[in-house]
Amino acid sequence: MATIYNSDARKLNKLIADNSIDTTITSPPYFDMKDYGHKNQIGFGQDYNAYLEDLSKVMKSVFTATKESGSLWVIIDTFKRNDTVIPLPFDFSRIATEAGWKLQDIIIWKKDKTVPWSRKGATRKIFEYVLFFTKSSNFKYYSDRTRDTKDLKEWWIKYPERYSPFGKSLEEIWEFSIPTQGSWGEGYIKHFCPLPEDLVRRIITLTTDEGDMILDPFSGSGTVPAQAAFMKRDYSGFELNAEYVKMFKTYLKKNLKSRVIEYERSTHSPSQEEFKENIIKLRILKFAKVLIKKSKIYDISISHILAIRSDETKLGAHQVSAAKYIVLIEPTNTIEQIKEELSKIIGCAPLSKFGISAELIIKTEFSEFESECENQELYIYSTSNTHKFKEKTANKKIKINEKAIISNIEISINETAYRSI
Template identity: 40%
Template sequence: MLNPVNDLDMVNLNEYINASSLFIKEYFSNHEPFVDLIVTSPPYWDMKEYGDVKEQTGFGQEYEAYLADIRKIFEGVHHISKDSATMFVIVDTMKRDGKMVRLPDDIARELESIGWIHQDTIIWDKGKTLPWSRKGQMRNVFEYVLMFTKENSTIYKYYIDRIKTTEQLKEWWIDYPERYSPQGKVPDNIWEFYIPTQGSWGSKKKFGEEEFRHACPFPPEMMARLILLSTDENDVVFDPFAGTGVFLATAEKMNRRYLGFDTNPDYKKVFEVVTKQLIEEKWVEIDTYYKYQERLKTILEESIYKLRVLKYPKAVVKRLRNENKKNVDLVPNDFGLIIAIEKELPENEVVLKNKTTGKIDYYFVWNDSETLERARAQINNIVSKAPFTKYGLITNINVITIDGLIEFKHTLPTNLSLYSNGNTSDEHSKVELDKIILLLQSDGLESAFDKDVPPVISNISIKYSDYEMLPAEKYEKKGYSKENDQLKLILK
């Protein structure tokens, strides 16, 4: 058997090879594992002929023979994949003889028998596709994206922070910053990536309709997300059913090395002449999206950190008041002021996973010296439990009197930001510490209270204008609504 990879440059790669993936293991029998990511869509069983090529996997085969080919191909893929490799197999169900063929399940079983571990299933909402609707079947607009890793592997690459998004934030995220990851939201497992229509890339005049249609089986935006999720620059990506090579061309734009196999020489020509240029034209839009997301995530991370720091003491006060309503033996609520001072985080401090971590000194100014110790004990008990332990903050809690504040005011910053009337998400004004202390002594801070929540002053400044560009979905409560009442009246 002629080996098409004999002269392959394994350092630079970027090769599309016209050969059958059935013999991957034989082709690379003398190679160490080198593949980092596989994204592919196997030919569907007995469904489509992919050009005038003999002995195609799927077309004209018995189902068991088809699955045997799938098994052999992915044994070869397993052989050349690193232990840290990740694989995404895009596949769909189909109907034969009036019943459903659960192809994703059958392929998953074959892969698991080889040693691939099924980690996740993503639903790819394609938006538009062939109208395969018939009796007993709705119009099909999605496919399954099955994620696999190698057996016993805990080192597979999965950079979820890279594909987190600022989209899907609810409008009340500002009030509950502790509930949101500072790096953004993890995408859900339904991905909306529509197949490009002819002319959407401005290429209708340059290429024929048939070429364009075959050049875009996968949206490059979805390929870019998978590449970001599971590879680093200069990693090797592989597609054993490369087709017209959207995955390969996208990987090349992202500074990954690619290798593709396909038996159809016409697809390789389309890849070289059509697909690469289409991806080149599309890339500015894709690259701009991810750069913009990174900018938004930087704003989100900084904003969530500041909002958490400033909400924390307000939430402590509210918890204390609620506890005191239930137990008359607890100390009365007699706050005058809260001070939140950000400190430098020690270099050896462990940063908590998926949380912004900061070091904050809090000063709760307590007006009643007789109940000071009881207040201090109660507040320290409150902050030792959830949700305060989940804010991702290293805190130093001080419950002091006004006289105590005056004693060491020289250790605090002099110019601070004021947050009044219970609003800790939008700075009210800049203030001087000495003036605040004078107002505190003369009860001049009463106008800054809201429902007995004392004003907060801090060396942390945040204004609504700092984060207003972050998108937020309007929250709509699901369930019964006034519209249901109106409909009921109409139908009555």
């Protein structure tokens, strides 16, 4: 189903079936600040209480139309009247809560392009509120889909165990530029307050799946239904201005095919896959480094560790990879006792937090250890730097008197490249 109704959002309950909507994304009319060109519009020409009553009616209808796993996202802002700030986001939150919605989060949308002036008693406005509500406690929310794998400091290299393989989690301030008026839709649609495509795309990614139904009861320029269509979701919308509806349909018809292809390509982002791989590699190698350091507590002297990434088909709930660690030690106790003590180290923090399913094999003779390394392409790391290999074993034999971590994992990251970010 994909429809923009040239109709009043207050009639939503007559046109949208109960329990049919997955996510609603909208920005209600900004009270009397904007005239959207229709005599029956909500906001313009109303007093504030009547305006809130109409919004309440719409939100109750949206609540009834939403599935139990569904959500509501509202982009909204304060405004000033008679030298007083009107806290519209908070008033809206109250009426939404009274309608049954559960407020889950408040996000700040930091706008890049805003008017470059302020006035007495008011600083320059550079943000709006994004209110996130859900119908129940059992709601869709896919945080791993929107993690950041690009704008990271160098610390992810040295502390990979502290970073999700999917990237840095979202923070409560989102920065998206306001679209230039008339630019959205290649000039097809000129609207007072078009939402940034990237903002809408993030919300859709966070709380919906392909084939889900997305609603915007105040469709305006059509950013929400357009993004829904581009991302292979269904959509419903309401818009009183027939000209907006007509222009939206023209734009969608011309751009749908190319934008769906663009979306499909973006869902297979090599950058996120590459980051995930690097985090896993760094964790496996650092695990060996920390094991060498912690073993000294039990007076165990580890001279070499061979870290081999192994089968990852049977990982536990919080494990990201599996590895076999062949450890060369100078025996001071029985092998059984040493293995027991090393197992204690592995079972406690910090190593227990690495998400590595570790298999431990102990060797006491260098010749036995060296034979494990034969006929493989391996990389040699120092015991202090496991994010940049020193050399390949093919080019140099392992030295008995030089402590090292050897692995079938190849990684070489220059941490200084991330210090300017």
